[in-house]
Amino acid sequence: MKTLKELSDELKRNNIRLTHQRLKVLEYLSNSKTHPTVEEIYSALKKEVPSLSKTTIYNTLNYLSELNLIKALTIDENEAHFDADTHTHGHFKCSACGKIYDFDINIDSFDTEHLNNFEINEKIVYFKGICPRCLSNINIE
Template identity: 85%
Template sequence: MKTLNELSNELKKNNIRLTHQRLKVLEYLSNSKNHPTVEQIYNALKKEVPSLSKTTIYNTLKYLAELSLIQVLAIDENEAHFDAATETHGHFKCSTCDKIYDFDIDMDSCETEELDNFEINEKLVYFKGICPRCLSK
């Protein structure tokens, strides 16, 4: 996970201004552990930044994703989730409680040579099932 300073520098390098709104979105995402949606970011920040619009959040997240500074998770079929951690890792979604868990995964050890001539920019691993908490109920 990058620090806010590092993120800020990355943005500057790409001629993207670190505005007040963008800083708040970045801050919130960096501090959150639960892969928030746009809706959740919006609800969390609108007290602090009453003028904030969802368009700005979408906009900010789009830039960050294009620069690979955040990950967009499509594990949930009807809403995108966002993750400030950019190291390759897996995501497990519990079908019962909908919670998304992180887990480590070593992609290099299971790759085939089939993709030798492909340029790979992003690796996403999604598991679905039931989490221990829900299993024990």
């Protein structure tokens, strides 16, 4: 998980101004462990920054993604989720509750001999299924 300072410094380094709005988005994301969507970030920050526009959030997140400071997750079919943790790890999405979990996985141990002539820039691992919490709820019913 990236700290607010790391994100801010990196933006400065890329000549991207650290505005109040951007700082709020960075702060929210770097403190979050739930892989929030734009909508979630928006409704959370709207209280503190009433003038905030969704476009600003999209802009900020897109900048950060381009700079590889955050990751956009496409594990959810209809909405992007964002993750301030860019160290390679897996994501598990529960089909019942929709929650997205992190899990450690040694992606670089994959045998990828078939991709010898490919330049690999990103390795993504998504698992889907039912989380323990939902499994126990099903058993109760």
